[in-house]
Amino acid sequence: MQSLQGKKALITGGSRGIGRATALELAKEGAELGLIARSEESFESIRKDLTEIGAKFVTAATDVSDETAVQLAVKEIGEQLGTIDILINNAAVGAHGPFLDISTDTWKKVLDTNVMGMVYVTKAVLPGMMERDRGDIINISSMSGIYGTKGSSAYSASKFAVIGLSESLMQEVRPHNIRVSVLTPSLVETDLVRGDSGERNPKKFTQAEDLAEYITSLLKLEQRTFIKTSAIWGTNPF
Known part of the structure; x- marks a missing residue:
């Protein structure tokens, strides 16, 4: 098991939910x-x-859907922390409703954030990892990336894309001792799920802290091995 002491980790969507935990x-x-x-x-x-x-x-x-802003943010963070060892691509937005009711603008927002945002951040961080022949990238997809459900066309499309991106990238960068993992959690209780009540229900839903503990355990594995894809389900996954 390797230590994470002193490792430099970049987390998108890092202020709330899974990213915060x-x-x-x-x-x-x-x-x-x-x-x-x-x-x-x-x-x-x-x-x-x-x-x-x-x-x-x-x-x-920074809005991860803005490539120029992402490049600037990653540069500034790198100047203060040093070269990034760990990237956790967590930033995402949702959209729910019948296919014909989801506007084209909403589709673009979902794909630009959930897919292209991941592309922009990874492009900004990956060269440093490749230079050092070492690194970890963990991409957060969803069970909606494994199968689509009624009313989730835009969100599911984006999360399916995250899995394909992760699989392809993994095969490209593994020779550089870089690990790429993708997580497909079921429903995780965040502010969005709790709604206005703000009450937590840990007996019913997976908690953001559960994913945080699992992500940490993945990163502590020796660099020679990694878990490529993880489906994480709670008591009430839907």
């Missing part, structure tokens, strides 16, 4: 963090929590 878990292991999220205000809570545990971190308010 993973940031906290990696910080406990001694990793140094670069967090990307769309709004500056969203970092307030995670900044407080990371500061309390003495973590080293950098934040960047």
